[in-house]
Amino acid sequence: MKILIIGYMHPKFDKRVYRTVKTLSKVHEIIYQYLTNKDEKEYIDGNIEYIPIKDIKETKGNPLKKLINRKPLDKKICNLVSEKNYDILYMHHFLASIPLEPFKIAKKRNKKVVYDIHEYHPENFLAELEGIIGNLKVKTVWRFFKKQLELSDLTIFVSEETRKDVVDKTNVDKEKTYIIPNYANFIIKPDIQKKRKEIVLVGKVTRKIEDEKKILKSLIEKGFKFKVIGMDSKEFMDIPHEYTNFLPYDEMMNELSKAMFSLISYNTVKNRDYKNDIYALPHKFYDSLAAGTPVIVKESFVSMAKQVEDLGLGVVIDPANLEESVEKITNACKNYASIIKNVEKHQKEFIWNEEKEKKFIDLISHLIK
Incomplete structure (x- = not known):
């Protein structure tokens, strides 16, 4: 089985993202997209095909320009979702400028979709927006967030409280959800x-x-x-x-x-x-x-x-x-x-x-x- 893991803006060794890559690669083939600020080439190591995408230019202080600047990156990722051969699409975030597109592409291709939700998206996305515009943003994100959840075959949350709040608000099937907190890697016995x-x-x-x-x-x-x-x-x-x-x-x-x-x-x-x-x-x-x-x-x-x-x-x-x-x-x-x-x-x-x-x-x- 092949799994396309979209790290989106996360760097290669992001703790949560890379854990899913290494864990699932033990039994499945992985295609892994991550962000880099260097000129890196695609390569294969064991069960993992690494696909680096070079960092885009961010614009500070202007949310609209940030979204516009994300479009080239989002288009490249959508091309991966459209063209790569895989059985499961595993999303570690949504694409800022086209938030529903990869979900729709994968479902149209009859692929399964896993959505790993690191943050409480309706509030976290463009969190710097406040007042009336901020409230409008939250309502907008809730609309497409609910659709993303409906298009997903499995949704992963970081806490029970997050899951309950989102499930209560969207009425998505709780049976299609799972919780994975941000676990540590190892124990140091206290002295x-x-x-x-x-x-x-x-x-x-x-x-x-x-x-x-x-x-x-x-x-x-x-x-x-x-x-x-x-x-x-x-x-x-x-x-x-x-x-x-x-x-x-x-x-x-x-x-x-x-x-x-x-x-x-x-x-x-x-x-x-x-x-x-x-x-x-x-x-x-x-x-x-x-x-x-x-x-x-x-x-x-x-x-x-x-x-x-x-x-x-x-x-x-x-x-x-x-x-x-x-x-x-x-x-x-x-x-x-x-x-x-x-x-x-x-x-x-x-x-x-x-x-x-x-x-x-x-x-x-x-x-x-």
Whole structure:
């Protein structure tokens, strides 16, 4: 069986995308499209045919120009969907300028379609649009998003909360859905003796942490240090901190394992009810726990907060409440050994392993009977 995997704007080794490529290539032939900023040639390695498409010129600040600039890329990908020989089309995003076209082409060719939804698309797509235009954009995206779901034979979500919300809004068949969170790659057994009195923020994309800074400053006065792993940003200039540049995954996990807590509380956009955040189970959440580091999670991040509270994996805070948040974190320090035991007990749930891999391969394989 052949599977055409469209990475779209994702780079070759994007963690979630490349995991599907490597996993499915163990039993099927894969045609893999990814984005690059270099002059790369197509090549075949084992069961994988790699198809690089060179980066297009992005236009900052103007959503309309961004869409126009995507057209050449989107056309190239549609040509792949039209011309390549495959049994399953696996979409890791939709094409911005022609969001329904690859789904329609694949169905017209009697191919199966898998739609792996990384983000809450109606809000995340062109998230910078606000006000009346922003509301109109959300309504427009919901219309074609619902159609995309109807054209898909299997839809994959990152959390149960995202799936429930989308299924409730669109009435798509829940039996044709599946959940794959952004699992970590491996476990580092926590060693409480090696923990630093340090709170880390992980990620290569800058997040707004205005309320969290007040909490961090108070904790710094109590002897904590603040470290940013993976980026240097002006966003943190007004708070004492250390930082690292982007680190390879193994190094990032090793650095993360030494921290006392991992901070997962921020604002991506002005809207505090942004579902792309509140229903997310991001890499940094699973990586932190797999590295043996308890998490500090914003209470509005319901998907993460539920797991943290149910399993005792760290602290859930309301960043707007400074005193309460600081008290919760300092109290967690007194109960730290117990929290570490909970993290260690559940670490296997946070990694991609052979059992999860087999279920995923069987799920995809059974689409073609």
